[in-house]
Structure formats: C-alpha cells, structure tokens
Amino acid sequence: MNARTSRLGFRTPYYVLTAGLAIVFLYPLIWTTVSSVSPQAGSAQVEGLGFNNYATLASYQAGLPHYLGNSLAISLVTVAVTLLAATFGGYAFARFSFPGKNALFLVTLSILMVPYATLLIPLTIWLKMLGLNNTLVGVGLVLAVFQLPFATFMMRISFEGVPKEIEEAAKMDGCGSFGALRRVLVHAVKPGLITIGLFAFLAAWNDFMVPLFLVGGENQPLPLALVNMRQQVMGVIDYGSTQAGVVVLTIPCVLLFLLLQRHYVNGFMSGALKG
Amino acid sequence: MTMTAPASAPDRSPLTPPTAAPARRRRRTTTSRIGWAYASPTAALVLSLFVVPIGIVFFMSGSDWSLLGGNQGTNFPENFTQVLAHRQFWPSVRFTLLYTVIATVLLIGLGLGLALVVQVTSRWSGLLRTAFLLPTALGLASASLLFYALYSPQVGPVSRWLEQLGLTEGVVSILGSPAGALWGTVFLIVWRFAGFYMLLLLVGLQNIPGDVYEAAKLDGARAWQTFRSITLPLLRPSLALSTIMCVTGSLLAFDQFYILTKGGPDSSTMTVVQLIYNLAFESKRDLGMAAALSVITLLALVVVNVFQLRAMRGSSES
Numbered sequence: 001m002n003a004r005t006s007r008l009g010f011r012t013p014y015y016v017l018t019a020g021l022a023i024v025f026l027y028p029l030i031w032t033t034v035s036s037v038s039p040q041a042g043s044a045q046v047e048g049l050g051f052n053n054y055a056t057l058a059s060y061q062a063g064l065p066h067y068l069g070n071s072l073a074i075s076l077v078t079v080a081v082t083l084l085a086a087t088f089g090g091y092a093f094a095r096f097s098f099p100g101k102n103a104l105f106l107v108t109l110s111i112l113m114v115p116y117a118t119l120l121i122p123l124t125i126w127l128k129m130l131g132l133n134n135t136l137v138g139v140g141l142v143l144a145v146f147q148l149p150f151a152t153f154m155m156r157i158s159f160e161g162v163p164k165e166i167e168e169a170a171k172m173d174g175c176g177s178f179g180a181l182r183r184v185l186v187h188a189v190k191p192g193l194i195t196i197g198l199f200a201f202l203a204a205w206n207d208f209m210v211p212l213f214l215v216g217g218e219n220q221p222l223p224l225a226l227v228n229m230r231q232q233v234m235g236v237i238d239y240g241s242t243q244a245g246v247v248v249l250t251i252p253c254v255l256l257f258l259l260l261q262r263h264y265v266n267g268f269m270s271g272a273l274k275g
Numbered sequence: 276m277t278m279t280a281p282a283s284a285p286d287r288s289p290l291t292p293p294t295a296a297p298a299r300r301r302r303r304t305t306t307s308r309i310g311w312a313y314a315s316p317t318a319a320l321v322l323s324l325f326v327v328p329i330g331i332v333f334f335m336s337g338s339d340w341s342l343l344g345g346n347q348g349t350n351f352p353e354n355f356t357q358v359l360a361h362r363q364f365w366p367s368v369r370f371t372l373l374y375t376v377i378a379t380v381l382l383i384g385l386g387l388g389l390a391l392v393v394q395v396t397s398r399w400s401g402l403l404r405t406a407f408l409l410p411t412a413l414g415l416a417s418a419s420l421l422f423y424a425l426y427s428p429q430v431g432p433v434s435r436w437l438e439q440l441g442l443t444e445g446v447v448s449i450l451g452s453p454a455g456a457l458w459g460t461v462f463l464i465v466w467r468f469a470g471f472y473m474l475l476l477l478v479g480l481q482n483i484p485g486d487v488y489e490a491a492k493l494d495g496a497r498a499w500q501t502f503r504s505i506t507l508p509l510l511r512p513s514l515a516l517s518t519i520m521c522v523t524g525s526l527l528a529f530d531q532f533y534i535l536t537k538g539g540p541d542s543s544t545m546t547v548v549q550l551i552y553n554l555a556f557e558s559k560r561d562l563g564m565a566a567a568l569s570v571i572t573l574l575a576l577v578v579v580n581v582f583q584l585r586a587m588r589g590s591s592e593s
Contacts, residue, residue: 089317096310206414
C-alpha cells in the first residue's frame with residue numbers, strides 16, 4: 001500500500017462522518033422548507049405541491065404583511081438606535097476623557113449580566129409611564145439596549161484601532177471632532193458597523209421574549225404571532241402554516257448570513273479574542 | 276467579551292497643547308464636555324431602560340403589586356417568602372440546573388469536536404463550517420417552532436424513526452413524556468448553538484502556536500497525548516469563556532421551553548425564568564412575586580458568574 005492509498009483510506013471515513021454531520025445540521029431546514037409546500041393532513045395543502053400554507057398565513061388575522069411590517073419596524077428601530085448610540089458611544093470611549101467614563105462603560109457592559117426577565121417585569125410598568133407600552137418603538141428601544149454591551153464594546157475597539165494621524169489630518173483640514181467622525185472615521189470603522197448592524201438586525205428580527213412581555217394584539221411581530229397562531233387552533237394544529245411561517249422568518253436571516261458571513265464570523269471572533 | 280475591555284484607552288485628547296495651565300484646563304473641560312455629548316445617547320438609553328428598571332424591580336419586589344390592580348403598598352418580605360414557598364420553586368430550580376449541566380456538557384463537547392474537525396483549511400472544511408453555523412442565524416423562536424413540527428407524531432418524521440429503531444412502542448409524542456420533552460429540547464438547543472461554540476473554540480485553537488505541536492511531534496507524542504497535554508491546557512481560556520456563556524444562557528432558558536413544552540408535561544420542564552413569566556401573567560398575575568423571583572435570579576446569576584470568573588482566573592494562573 002503506497003502513501004497515497006493509505007491517506008485515502010484514512011480520509012474516506014472522515015468525509016463520510018463529516019458529511020453525515022453536515023446533513024444532520026442541514027436536514028431540519030430542508031425538511032421545513034419542503035414540508036411547507038408538500039401535502040400534509042390538517043393543513044391547507046392537502047394534495048400536490050403548492051403554496052396554500054402561505055396563503056393561510058397571508059390571511060391569518062391581521063395578515064402576514066402586517067406582522068412582517070411590525071417585525072421590520074422593530075428591527076429598523078433597533079438597528080438605527082444601536083448604530084447611532086454605539087458609534088457615538090464608541091467614539092467617546094475611545095477618544096475622549098470625561099468624568100464617569102469608566103463607570104458608564106462598565107454599567108453598559110453589565111447589561112450582559114442581567115437576565116432579560118429581570119428587566120422585562122419592571123419594563124411592563126415603566127414603559128406605560130413613558131407612554132411606550134404596547135408600541136413597536138418601545139420594543140425596538142428595549143432590544144437596542146440589550147445590543148449595547150456588544151455594540152459599544154465592538155465600536156470602542158474599532159475606533160481604537162484607527163490611527164490617530166488620520167483624525168488629526170482631518171482636523172488640520174478644519175474639521176471639528178464631529179466633522180472628522182462623519183467624513184473620515186465612519187469609513188474607517190465600517191466593518192465594525194456592518195457587524196453590529198447585522199447582529200442587531202438578527203436579534204431584533206428573531207426576538208420572541210421581549211414582544212411577548214411588552215406587546216400584544218395588532219402590534220405582535222411575526223415570531224410572536226406565529227406562536228400564538230399555533231396555540232389558537234386547539235386540537236388539530238395546522239403545522240403547515242407554522243412551517244410556512246418559519247420559512248418566511250428564516251429566509252432573510254439565511255440570506256444575510258450567507259452574504260455577510262465574514263462579518264458574522266468576525267463579530268463572534270472579536271468577542272472571543274478579547275474575552 | 277465581558278470585563279476585560281482594553282484598560283489602556285487613550286484617556287487624554289492628543290490635542291492638549293503644552294501651554295499655560297488655565298488654557299489647558301479650559302481645553303480639558305471642553306473635551307470632557309464633548310466626550311459626554313458623544314456618550315449621551317448611550318448614557319440616556321442605559322439610564323432610562325436599564326438602571327431605572329433595575330431600581331423599579333427592587334422596589335416592586337418589596338411591594339404588593341398585582342398585574343391588574345397595580346401597586347397596593349409594601350409587602351416585604353412576603354413576596355420573597357411566598358416565592359420560596361411556592362410549590363414549583365424548588366422543582367424549577369432543580370430542573371434548570373439539570374438542564375444547564377446537560378446542555379453545557381453536550382454543547383462544549385460537541386463544539387470542541389466540531390472545531391477540531393473544521394480547523395484544517397480546505398474547501399470542504401469551509402463548507403462544513405457554513406453548514407454547522409447556518410442554524411445559528413435562525414431565531415430561537417423559529418428554531419423551536421421548526422422542531423415543534425419535527426417532533427410532532429402527525430407530520431414530523433422523528434417519532435417514526437424512534438419507533439423503527441425500537442426505542443419507543445409505537446409512534447408516540449416525543450414532547451409528551453418528561454424525559455422526551457427534556458431531551459427533545461436539548462437536541463434543539465445543541466442543533467441551534469453547536470456552531471456558535473465551535474466558532475469560539477476554533478478561535479482558541481487557532482491561537483495555539485504551531486511550533487508547540489512541532490515540538491510535540493519531535494518528542495514522539497501521539498495524537499491523543501498531544502490533545503490532552505497541549506491542546507486542552509492551552510485552550511483553557513476559550514473553554515472557560517464558552518462555559519460561562521453556555522451556563523448563563525442555559526440558566527435563563529425560556530423561549531425553547533415556552534414554545535416546545537409550555538413547562539409540561541405536568542410542569543416537569545418548568546425553568547426558573549418560565550416561572551417568573553407564569554407568576555406575572557398566568558397563574559398568580561402577581562408582579563410583586565414575579566419581581567421577587569427576578570431579583571433572586573439576578574443575584575444568583577451574579578454569584579454564579581463571580582464564582583466562574585474566579586475559577587477561570589485561578590485556572591489561568593496555575
């Protein structure tokens with residue numbers, strides 16, 4: 001047996017085993033997608049392939065477009081607020097000295113240590129006092145706060161990685177600190193911004209617990225509406241429309257993941273490296 | 276990514292000129308005012324939606340506060356004694372701890388295994404990485420709904436597989452028994468998060484310098500010896516970080532159980548956070564008791580994390 005065949009003999013089980021693992025990870029996604037258009041008892045799609053489950057979903061209560069719109073509005077608020085606060089905050093923490101700076105940074109990071117539920121119980125009361133109860137903006141803001149530890153940390157190290165000379169050159173040309181930020185620095189920290197924007201979107205788009213505590217009825221985003229839809233049909237559960245809903249929720253996430261995989265991986269890595 | 280932020284941040288603006296002291300002081304107050312201006316959105320969010328709610332939850336935990344009736348005066352320490360005496364309190368603590376141990380052992384073990392599989396740079400391992408990571412892009416709620424259908428005896432294939440393997444008598448509902456509900460949820464979580472821990476541990480693996488392995492090879496170490504006495508010890512910081520994240524996440528498990536099992540069957544899969552929700556909105560509709568349990572959970576989590584961070588620091592010093 002020469003070296004080549006012995007290597008092949010060693011490699012074949014490796015390929016079989018890893019391909020099997022990959023199938024285990026991909027199978028549930030493929031199964032849902034295929035099932036959502038396949039005939040199933042108790043669903044709108046009884047025979048043949050077709051999109052009847054999606055039609056059921058489209059006309060469920062306020063309708064799929066309405067719940068998708070809610071999800072989109074929440075995600076937009078979260079992404080916009082996260083990007084804004086973390087860009088300015090990261091800049092402040094990286095480049096300025098001011099009293100209370102370290103305390104504010106530590107308090108921001110400590111959001112990670114506090115359970116969602118511990119904040120959501122008082123928030124049900126507090127948002128009412130602020131006039132934000134049962135609103136999409138309220139949910140978006142709360143989700144942005146949960147994004148702040150990662151986003152602020154990420155933007156701080158991004159700004160610290162930009163050479164000071166770049167900023168000083170901009171200031172020589174007559175920019176104030178804001179001008180330097182807007183014209184020069186924002187471009188230098190773009191990878192960080194894409195990463196935190198991506199994470200904020202995925203978190204807000206997919207979140208279930210925050211809307212469960214804070215909104216209901218017309219203001220439900222799609223994940224919450226799907227879970228409630230499943231519960232409302234007692235006895236016979238319409239799995240078909242649930243699967244269709246999962247597919248609708250998943251497609252944007254998978255597309256973003258495949259498009260921005262590098263930024264997605266970098267986001268996790270920067271957390272791991274600095275930990 | 277928690278407490279070890281770069282401490283050597285530039286604390287002074289580079290623009291402070293070496294001029295007279297009053298001018299410098301004025302410049303410094305100006306820069307600190309500008310700094311605060313930039314930090315103010317963060318400060319406003321943190322104050323209004325984090326610090327104030329924390330204060331409110333402590334206040335609520337000492338108040339008689341029903342979901343519909345609002346605040347009805349002080350109720351300290353009754354909320355706490357009632358929570359501790361609640362018949363589901365200790366079972367939920369026990370179940371949460373059991374779930375945490377199982378989930379952490381499996382996720383870290385599998386994450387490490389997957390990281391070792393994909394650490395070589397090749398086209399195939401790149402594809403594998405993508406496959407293992409793909410589930411992490413799904414929301415936990417979507418993933419739970421997906422598995423809810425996957426486990427259903429009516430439309431899902433898993434019940435039939437289990438019967439064909441002889442593991443169950445006939446086609447049974449997987450989520451219908453306490454053990455099935457626990458392991459079904461664990462499998463979902465492993466599927467959803469294994470890629471994430473693979474990635475964290477992969478970073479650790481890639482940070483181990485190659486010449487250490489070279490030296491081991493020259494000394495004639497076997498693969499298993501190399502793994503045990505080189506890879507594992509040098510991977511300790513990454514393993515510790517992954518463990519802390521996994522333990523924290525599992526202790527606070529909510530979505531997956533709320534969607535898959537609703538705490539059932541017979542409250543056998545009721546986690547602590549689910550009990551908080553249950554006390555607030557379902558069984559008692561008592562926000563005071565829910566706040567008291569939230570405070571207990573927060574304090575327990577802080578204690579667990581301080582303990583873990585200390586253990587981690589101790590292990591990295593030795």
